[in-house]
Amino acid sequence: MGRPPTRASGVKALQAIKESSGVGRTKKVSVNSENPSCQPVGVKRSSSPGSIVLPSAKRNALGDVTNAGVRVSVPASKPAGVRKSDRQQSLKKTKEISKTVKLEPDLDVSLEALQTSTLPKDTPVTQVQNFLKATTLHDLSLQSEETLSSPEASSQEPPTQLWRDIDQAEAKDPLFSAQYAPYIYAYMRQREEHFAVAPYMERQGDIHAQMRTILVDWLIEVQENFELFHETLYLAVKIVDLYLSKKDVKREYLQLVGATSMLLAAKFEELTPPLVDDFLYLCDDAYTHDELLKMEQDIFKTVHYDINIPVAYRFLRRLAKAAEATMETHTLARYISESTLQDYQFVVEKPSMVAAASMYLALRMKSLGGWNPTLQHYSGYTVEQMLPFVTRLNTLIQTPLGNTCTVRSKYSHDVFFNVATTPALQDVTMDAEKALAECPTVVESS
Known part of the structure; x- marks a missing residue:
């Protein structure tokens, strides 16, 4: 096998592309390898340079306010010009600052600490970052041994907790969201005050408490037949009470209120809620499709479109x-x-x-x-x-x-x-x- 051809330079490759294209060229051009400028012999130099040069950016009227042109190089080894004695002195100064700094949670390391330190100008960025980490005020390791071993610190013991943390077992399981559980139930305690129902049966002219008992008994059968969640049943009864506390209902439409409330609750709780025709069938087709949808809109509007009710x-x-x-x-x-x-x-x-x-x-x-x-x-x-x-x-x-x-x-x-x-x-x-x-x-x- 012969010797593999060497890779052409960038200028030769660019020149070869120009030769093959034939644009603006009528004469065959040969590149003299002895010409140091790589300019073709006997051919007038083109206005475009032979090598790719990025155009300089237009000067901004306010000056260059970016750091786009600044190149930061972080040496892999110790920088030149930084002697071992200088680095040891800088590290000693860093330890002195970290020991004398006062631990206060609301303060942070100021730039003056960096300016007054003996860090050399050519110190790499990584060493500056290590300096900031060493002087951070939130690290308890910076406290002196006297502070950690003081009688006041040792005497502060956590109060005895009589109740057991029931969310601790699932603290590391993201599916349980254990860290949010106390806040969720505290929020539900607040929400239940918003949906408090006052006695309303005295204002209803055509229905009474026994009719409501029969209706809820029927809703329990519906929940059992459709195998709905228990939350759906509780929510449906709550929607019925909220609606009856604000609207007067005739007894012939009481079952329609119950069926529509169960439909709304199923849409909110269930993955696959029953269809409208299913509820019409359960009502023995006593109501039409349009009547049920109209009642749904009326109930939803009456509860102010908010059915996220704690049960x-x-x-x-x-x-x-x-x-x-x-x-x-x-x-x-x-x-x-x-x-x-x-x-x-x-x-x-x-x-x-x-x-x-x-x-x-x-x-x-x-x-x-x-x-x-x-x-x-x-x-x-x-x-x-x-x-x-x-x-x-x-x-x-x-x-x-x-x-x-x-x-x-x-x-x-x-x-x-x-x-x-x-x-x-x-x-x-x-x-x-x-x-x-x-x-x-x-x-x-x-």
């Missing part, structure tokens, strides 16, 4: 985690909480209170201890605050409901551990005293 079921899940409740105990609390949906007297109650009282009653019905500090912290209620409400709940699950017993029948199934058959408390007050004796340590309500 008791969401608070209940949080408390079940705080109580470390089994699935059976959690289901019993769900049964108690869901029973309040049918009773008109509970429409004015806060969802957080309903969830807390339901969990407390479920724990006591199962004889699983008292209201510990962790439950009190995450619920925000003490036993004394919940006791009147717990008494009402205990009476509710003991009262026969007649034909509107869908909730009780639902939770009497084996799938739900037959929790509806769990005996209620005999005396809530006496049981509360016993519970306080079992769990005497309480904390302030947060």
Whole structure:
């Protein structure tokens, strides 16, 4: 094999391109290798240079205010002109500054510290960055040994926390968003005040509380048949109450209000909500497609297009985690909480209170201890605050409901551990005293 051809220079390659194009050339041009300027012999030099030269930028009237033309070079090894003694002296000065600097969280390293230091002018950028890192005021390692070993620092011990952090186990799992959970539930506590419902049945002329009970009983059947989320059922009942508290409804349109509220709630909560025709079928085609859509617009407008409403079921899940409740105990609390949906007297109650009282009653019905500090912290209620409400709940699950017993029948199934058959408390007050004796340590309500 012969010797591989050497790569032509950039000027020769450019000249070859010009020869092949033939533009502006009528004479064959030969390049003299002995010509140091690489200019063709016998040919007049073209106005364009033989090599590519970037044009100089037009001078700005205000001067060059950018650093586009500044080239910063960071040497890989120690820079020339910096002696070893200078670098040692600079490092010694850096340590002295880091020891004498006062640790205050609101201050930062000023430029004067850099200007007054003995860093050489030719110090690389990396060494300057290391200098800034060494003199940062937020690093606890810069504190002197005397400060760290002072009696004041050692005497400051964290306060004893009586409640257990239930989000600590999922702190490193991004799917749980554990760091946001306390703020989310605090925000829900604020939102529930905005959606408080006042007693409205006295202003309704054509419907009464028993009709509302029948409607909610039917909505529970719809939720069970469509296998919708429990949050959808709670939200639908809340939308019905909000609408009835602001609008007078005739009894022949009460079922339409319930079906449309369930449709709105399903659109908000479900991944695949039921169709409009499905709800019309459940209503035995008593209403038309246009009537349901018109009612949907009216309800949505009445609630000011805001259906992000906190419901008791969401608070209940949080408390079940705080109580470390089994699935059976959690289901019993769900049964108690869901029973309040049918009773008109509970429409004015806060969802957080309903969830807390339901969990407390479920724990006591199962004889699983008292209201510990962790439950009190995450619920925000003490036993004394919940006791009147717990008494009402205990009476509710003991009262026969007649034909509107869908909730009780639902939770009497084996799938739900037959929790509806769990005996209620005999005396809530006496049981509360016993519970306080079992769990005497309480904390302030947060």
